[in-house]
Amino acid sequence: MKAVDDKRAIINRQSLGAKIRKAAEADRTPERGRAKVLGLLKGALDDGREEVSERFYDGATGAETNASNRYLIDQLVHVLYDFTTKRIYPLANPTAGELLAVIAVGGYGRGELAPHSDVDLLFLSSYKKTPHTEQVVEYMLYLLWDLGLKVGHATRSVDECIRLAKADLTIRTSVLESRHLCGQEELFTTLRRRFIKEVMTGTEMTFVEEKLAERDARHQRMGDSRYVLEPNVKEGKGGLRDLHTLFWIAKYLYRVDEVGEMVKLGVLSAKEAARFAKAENFLWTVRCHLHYIAGRAEDRLTFDLQEELGRLMGYTDHAGARRVERFMKHYFLYAKEVGDLTRIFCAALEEQHKRKPLLSLPRLGLRKRNVEGFRVRGNRVTVESDTAFADDPVNLIRLFHVAQRHQFDIHPQALRLITRNLRLIDDDLRNDAEANRLFMEILAAPDDPEFMLRRMNEAGVFGRFIPDFGRVVAQMQHDMYHVYTVDEHTIFALGILHRIELGLLDDEVAFASEAMQKVKSRRALYLGLLLHDIAKGRGGNHSEIGSEIALGLGPRLRLTDEETETVAWLVRHHLLMSETAFKRDIDDVQTVRDFVAAVQSPERLRLLLSLTVADIRAVGPNVWNGWKGALLGDLYYLSEDLMSGGLMAEGREERAGAARQALKGELTDWNAAEIEEHFARGYPSYWLAFDTQIHARQARLIREAEKTGAPLTIDTRV
Numbered sequence: 001m002k003a004v005d006d007k008r009a010i011i012n013r014q015s016l017g018a019k020i021r022k023a024a025e026a027d028r029t030p031e032r033g034r035a036k037v038l039g040l041l042k043g044a045l046d047d048g049r050e051e052v053s054e055r056f057y058d059g060a061t062g063a064e065t066n067a068s069n070r071y072l073i074d075q076l077v078h079v080l081y082d083f084t085t086k087r088i089y090p091l092a093n094p095t096a097g098e099l100l101a102v103i104a105v106g107g108y109g110r111g112e113l114a115p116h117s118d119v120d121l122l123f124l125s126s127y128k129k130t131p132h133t134e135q136v137v138e139y140m141l142y143l144l145w146d147l148g149l150k151v152g153h154a155t156r157s158v159d160e161c162i163r164l165a166k167a168d169l170t171i172r173t174s175v176l177e178s179r180h181l182c183g184q185e186e187l188f189t190t191l192r193r194r195f196i197k198e199v200m201t202g203t204e205m206t207f208v209e210e211k212l213a214e215r216d217a218r219h220q221r222m223g224d225s226r227y228v229l230e231p232n233v234k235e236g237k238g239g240l241r242d243l244h245t246l247f248w249i250a251k252y253l254y255r256v257d258e259v260g261e262m263v264k265l266g267v268l269s270a271k272e273a274a275r276f277a278k279a280e281n282f283l284w285t286v287r288c289h290l291h292y293i294a295g296r297a298e299d300r301l302t303f304d305l306q307e308e309l310g311r312l313m314g315y316t317d318h319a320g321a322r323r324v325e326r327f328m329k330h331y332f333l334y335a336k337e338v339g340d341l342t343r344i345f346c347a348a349l350e351e352q353h354k355r356k357p358l359l360s361l362p363r364l365g366l367r368k369r370n371v372e373g374f375r376v377r378g379n380r381v382t383v384e385s386d387t388a389f390a391d392d393p394v395n396l397i398r399l400f401h402v403a404q405r406h407q408f409d410i411h412p413q414a415l416r417l418i419t420r421n422l423r424l425i426d427d428d429l430r431n432d433a434e435a436n437r438l439f440m441e442i443l444a445a446p447d448d449p450e451f452m453l454r455r456m457n458e459a460g461v462f463g464r465f466i467p468d469f470g471r472v473v474a475q476m477q478h479d480m481y482h483v484y485t486v487d488e489h490t491i492f493a494l495g496i497l498h499r500i501e502l503g504l505l506d507d508e509v510a511f512a513s514e515a516m517q518k519v520k521s522r523r524a525l526y527l528g529l530l531l532h533d534i535a536k537g538r539g540g541n542h543s544e545i546g547s548e549i550a551l552g553l554g555p556r557l558r559l560t561d562e563e564t565e566t567v568a569w570l571v572r573h574h575l576l577m578s579e580t581a582f583k584r585d586i587d588d589v590q591t592v593r594d595f596v597a598a599v600q601s602p603e604r605l606r607l608l609l610s611l612t613v614a615d616i617r618a619v620g621p622n623v624w625n626g627w628k629g630a631l632l633g634d635l636y637y638l639s640e641d642l643m644s645g646g647l648m649a650e651g652r653e654e655r656a657g658a659a660r661q662a663l664k665g666e667l668t669d670w671n672a673a674e675i676e677e678h679f680a681r682g683y684p685s686y687w688l689a690f691d692t693q694i695h696a697r698q699a700r701l702i703r704e705a706e707k708t709g710a711p712l713t714i715d716t717r718v
Contacts (some may be wrong), residue, residue, distance in 0.1 A: 001111035001180075001257075002067035004098065010068055011048045013075040016040065020083050032491060037083065040148055041076060046145055048072040049115070062284025067108060069113040072150075074181060077102060077121070080140055081182045089135050097127045100136060101183035101204040103191075106152070109177040110244075112284070115291040116298075119144070122178065123155040124187050150297070158191050165199045169210050172199060173248055200252060207252045208349065215245050219574045224258045226335040227474075227488040229620075233287045234299040238335025246345050253349070269420075272341065279337045286331065289313070301331070311369045319547045320539030325476055332474035334486055339458060340419060347412035349679045382411035386642040389421040393429045394438070396421065397463055404445055404452040410459070418459045425464035436557045443494070450495025457487055468534050468549050475537045483620030486536045493529055493618035500614060508624075511633040512613040515606040524563045525607050527554070528570030529614060547572035569604065570611055581631040602643050609636050630686075656687040659695065666696040670703075678702070 004010070023036040060068070085091070091098060106120035107113065137155050144151045156164070175195055180188040200207075219237045222228075226238035233667040234240050246712045252254050254265050259276050262268045268276065279477045289309055290298045301309070310327035318321050374381045388395050396418060403410055429435055442456075443449050456462040463470025472486035484492060499505050503513045519525055531553070535545035547568045554564025570615045576598060577588040599605050612632060617624045637655065645667055660679050667675055678699055687695070705711070 001070075002063055004064075004067050007071060009648050010051050011044055011072050011075045013079055015212060016044050016075070017079050017082060018605075020079065021087065021559055024083070024087055034143075038143060041080065041143065042147055042653075044079075045072070045076060045149075048076075053115070056288060056292070058493065061114075061281050062286070062288045063281045065288045066112040066114060068119075068285055069115060070108065070111050073108070073113060073119055074104070077119075077140075077144075078148075081136075081144055084136050084139050085183075088139055089132060091132060094132070095130075096348065097125070097130050098132050099126050099187060100133055101187040102140075102190055102681070103293045104179045104181050105174040105177060107177075107244075109174070109179040110247075114284070114287050114297070116150075116294075116296050117291070118150045118152050118297070120152040120174070121154075121181075122161075122174075123153065124183075124191060125155070125157050125162070126187060127154055127157050127159075129157075158187065158194065161191055162194055162198055163478060165195060169207075169214065172207070173211075175199075176248060176251055183322045183515055196255070204253050208249050209247055211249055212346075215242065222709075225484075225488070226339065227332055227476075227485045229483050230300055231331070231335065232300050233283055233290065236335075238332075238338040240280070240287065242338050242342060243280050243283070246276075246342060249345075249349070254256045265633045267345065269547065272344055275337060276341055278339070281332045282330070282334045283338075285313070321475075321537045325537065328476045329474045330477065336458065336474060340415075343458075344416045344419065345413045347416045371406055371408075372397060372398075374402050376408060377411055379408055380411035380414075381406075381408045382414040383417065386417060389417065389424055393421075393424040393426075394432060394435045396425060396429070397435045397438045397442075397465065400452050400456050401442055403455075404442055404447055404449075407447070410455050415459050418461060422460050422464055425461065430467075431556060433558065435465070440523060440527075440557050440559075443530060444523045448495055448498045450498065451528070453491050453494060457491060463487075466553070468553070469530075471538075472534060472536055477536070484618070486533050489618050490530060490533060493532075493614045494526065495531055496617050497526065497610060497614040500610060508626075509613050509617075509629060511629075511636060512610055515636065516610045517604050518602075519610065521563060521566050521607060523559065524566040524570070525610060527557065527559070527563075528567045528574070528607065529611050531567065531571050532574040532611065532615060534571070543572050543574060566604070566607070570607055573598065573608065574611055574615065577608050577632065577635065578616060578628075581635045582628065586631065586635050592635070595635065596639050596642050600637065602640065605636065605639055605643065656682075659687040659692070662692040663695045663699065666692055667699060674703070701717055 019040050020037050023040060024033050027033050027036060049069075049072065052065060052072065055068065061223045085100075101124040103109070103122040103124050104120070105122050107117060108237075113119070123133070133155065137153075141151060141153060161175055163177050174451070175191070178188070178191070180215075218235060218241065222232055222236045226236065228236065232239060247259065250259075250262050250267060254262070254267070256262060256265070259268070259273050263270050263273050286301065286309060287299060289312055290301065290305065293305060293308060293312075298305075306328055307324045310322075310324040313327060315323035315327045315330075318326060318368050321329075369376060371381070373384070375384055376382075381399060382393065383389070384401065385391075398412065399414060399418075402408075442452055453462060457473065463473045469487065469490075472490075475486040476482070476484075477486075482489070496505075500509060500512050501516045508511050516525075528550070530633050531546055531550050533542065533546070534549050535542040535631075538545055550568040550571045551564060554567055555561075559567065580586070580591065580595045586592060599608060609632065613629075616628060660682075664675055667678075670678075681702075
């Protein structure tokens with residue numbers, strides 16, 4: 001538990017206790033005496049909070065601020081307990097049943113208390129509650145509530161604590177983190193001894209599995225991504241609760257009280273423990289700022305607070321990146337660090353306990369013992385020895401290639417070893433022909449590249465092997481449109497492109513799947529999508545800068561000159577099709593002619609369409625819609641017609657006519673006049689925007705509205 005400097009400047013317990021005793025003796029009227037005591041406690045609380053706040057804004061860390069807040073509340077509770085048991089409800093010779101201890105539990109018990117967090121207390125008795133116990137607890141609680149503190153509380157005997165801890169994971173965790181504050185310390189010692197013997201012993205691995213399952217369920221509730229627009233610093237993926245989960249598991253398994261003790265046990269290295277402390281301190285500092293700004297317990301890093309946090313934490317604008325974007329990039333990097341530490345920690349546990357895997361990982365492929373020089377454990381690939389990467393650094397890429405080819409995941413022990421060997425990814429490896437061949441096969445493999453590229457990114461390999469990609473890891477754009485960081489958006493887009501290629505999104509973008517089937521420069525398409533936002537955050541035109549990066553990277557990845565030029569063109573013009581379709585009038589022939597003049601070939605048209613659709617769909621939820629699909633499809637077909645020498649208007653009308661005829665086949669209960677009247681309502685883009693079933697459903701809705709006289713409105717989301 002972190003020490004507190006200059007404690008008496010925060011609160012002087014002896015001085016406060018003396019003032020309270022004097023006030024109580026001066027006025028023994030119950031109500032007036034209580035009011036004076038409350039006033040003294042409130043004054044001490046306010047003064048202490050002001051001192052802690054000033055220290056924080058003078059540069060104290062989040063961890064130091066938590067410790068100071070904890071110390072302040074500890075002393076207040078201690079003073080209040082002494083006053084209650086010695087002045088209000090004194091007992092000269094308490095019986096064994098009247099013994100009482102006040103215990104801090106939860107985060108407060110752990111010694112961490114954010115400025116406006118709940119204060120969780122356990123009033124511990126020997127046996128069942130006595131009238132005296134109830135009087136003391138009630139008096140203390142009402143005064144604490146009158147101070148404005150949010151107090152969570154329970155009054156239990158030692159037997160009750162043990163029984164409930166056995167049955168309830170939350171209570172078990174609460175007791176695990178308990179800390180004696182005041183009262184009979186022997187009671188607390190008894191509870192701790194019995195808890196270890198009767199609850200913890202023999203249930204270690206069950207606790208681990210339940211805690212990891214609890215974490216996974218929490219991640220699902222919070223969106224299951226650390227790269228969300230408004231992350232929850234406490235409960236979100238990569239947040240403080242994930243670090244707490246690791247500490248709970250370590251404490252339960254190894255009986256440790258500090259992260260540093262895990263180094264001695266070999267669970268973490270000294271460097272990993274330092275990473276743990278650094279990530280925890282950063283997240284606590286952010287959380288303390290949130291509490292102080294909001295004036296309440298606020299754990300969500302909302303869009304409107306991010307700018308203020310960036311300023312308060314000392315970030316400044318740099319070329320191409322606003323301070324809020326730099327702050328959020330660091331936040332996401334620390335969230336990623338928490339994920340890395342989770343994998344490292346679980347790998348160490350698996351090695352030490354030789355139990356079933358502790359991470360919830362996909363079960364892919366068949367069980368094998370060895371494949372292509374790598375060992376397979378439980379459908380997860382790992383290396384044969386700790387020197388595998390040092391012996392041949394290409395194995396840092398080959399491992400992921402083998403896992404993808406055989407549909408395995410990466411073993412957490414291998415990920416831990418990768419983290420320790422990232423320095424081996426240097427210019428020699430980046431220019432190695434075999435390493436680059438393997439990377440391109442991962443990127444453009446028949447299997448979905450998204451899963452393995454995300455694993456490479458999480459391990460730190462992706463950004464080291466492609467340094468320009470490393471610069472956009474955790475890079476966000478501070479707007480309500482771009483939901484994901486640049487690296488997450490890019491990897492997500494590659495997965496969408498693969499699904500388009502397989503025809504898995506034909507219900508919405510059949511025209512894009514049709515175009516991809518004709519693509520000849522498949523490697524150029526996947527690499528172009530990988531690099532389309534590679535220069536975000538550098539200042540200047542990211543498309544132009546990204547195009548220059550592509551010209552340098554293509555030869556390194558062993559692309560032909562023609563492929564490299566195609567990639568550079570795609571990156572430079574990756575916004576051309578969406579800007580033309582959404583911002584210009586594509587019913588104007590000149591618009592299409594200008595677009596075709598820029599694209600120049602049917603192959604580039606198909607490549608650009610495929611990239612554009614994947615890019616837009618990967619921006620965030622609800623960004624893609626039928627209107628955008630219709631416009632992009634129209635522009636694609638109009639351009640294709642012009643390139644093939646056809647008459648654009650006739651070709652478009654021909655497809656619209658085919659759509660109308662298909663609808664006519666669905667409306668068998670309509671007469672000819674009704675069908676013609678409905679056809680007259682639409683325009684070419686409408687008929688090309690939806691499939692036949694949607695057209696039929698909309699037609700019947702319109703007719704029903706007309707028959708009943710109900711108002712009918714059409715909302716279009718752009």
